[in-house]
Amino acid sequence: MGILDIVPAGVLTGDNVRKVFDYAKEHQFAIPAINVTSTSTANAVLEAARDIKSPIIIQVSQGGSAYFAGKGLPNDKQQASIVGAISAAHHVRLVSKAYGVPVIMHSDHCAEKLLPWFDGMLEADEAYFKEHQEPLFSSHMLDLSEESKEHNIATCVKYFKRMAPIGLWLEMEIGITGGEEDGVDNTGVDNAALYTQPQDVYDVHAALSAIGPNFSIAAAFGNVHGVYKPGNVKLQPELLQKHQLYVEEQLKVKGTKPLYLVFHGGSGSSKEEIKTAVENGVVKMNVDTDTQFAYLVGIRDFVFKKKDYLLTQVGNPDGADKPNKKFYDPRVWVREGEKTLVERVKEACKDLGNVGRL
DSSP states (O other): OGGTTTSEEEEOOTTHHHHHHHHHTTTTTOOEEEEEOOOHHHHHHHHHHHHOOOOOEEOOOOOHHHHOTTTOOOOOHHHHHHHHHHHHHHHHHHHHHTTTTTTEEEEOOOOOGHHHHHHHHHHHHHHHHHSSSSSSSEEEEEEETTSHHHHHHHHHHHHHHHHHHGTTTEEEEESSOOOEETTEEEEEEEEEGGBBOOHHHHHHHHHHTTTSSOOEEEESOOBBSSOOOSSSSSTTTTHHHHHHHHHHHHHHHHHHHHHHHHSSSSSOOOOHHHHHHHHHTTEEEOOOHHHHHHHHHHHHHHHTTTTGGGOOEETTTEEEEEEEEHHOOOOHHHHHHHHHHHHHHHHHHTTTTTTSSO
16 A cells, blocks of 8 residues: 555645555655745755655745745745745645655745745635645744744644644754754754753643644754765654654553654765664655755756857857757757656655655
8 A cells, every 4th residue: 555545646734644654664765855936946846756656745944935025026025035935835736646656735934934925825725725635834833942942832833823724734943953944044953952852842742732633843863954074964764763662661652663854964865764764653754955956957957968058149160051950959958857866856755765666
């Protein structure tokens, strides 16, 4: 039995999201979450998932959402980020069924200062629910890890009470992901903050499970955004087992791995680190930096190779009167970036055991 035997193709919501994560836990694999910034990158992610018969998570960050809407729009009140995220969700909803793969449509890190963006997406979810009996997105992430634990949990509870009734999954972060991404700079945080404690994870679980089961926890185990030289980032995915065991003990449910865990800062991680994380209940791993570079590679190599055909509209090494339209047409060189992005998404899926799961 594959995933398409239990959920449909297209964007998933409500209990269908949990069914996919339960299937992943049971079969010891995780699903990569790929950040997209355009229809081009979103389509490439879907193409990769279709080719290797895998479920996939597509996500937009606050900055990526603004780019999706267009850099020419003002964003002083998060208006570009709101409309861009909504546009991305509608696009993925429209085309994902054609690719025949189940998709979790997610919004990435939302810090305290970005809550107006979150509010705007949630309003769109509620409006969509009134018409279609399901939200526009599958899930959203609140990242209040820079705040006190008490404020973090209280805010997540407040929003989850609003999200759960319309079938939205909540991802939250406890403990800090280091590095810098989308304007959130954690490069100077205390190293101890990069490792979440089991009691903190249980406190989150206790508060959110009282509302509903559809949530996941990004517990820090040394995670850092970006790619670094080997040895510069001290990941300890074995700590995730301690979280599972601690919560099992509190709930008296031995051997169940009750937590849905998320691996942030997955780019550049070793295959052994990924394997250990998955064994300990990670069902989702974020991949952004590596896929950004992969998208560049195809375009970069095409431009280098065809440089003499891209300098003018007419005239190239084949003749002074030869037109160059077939080289500078965006459908040609952008497609080269899509091809290399497709291959990197496939690699992420293979690393996580997420191949042939449909």
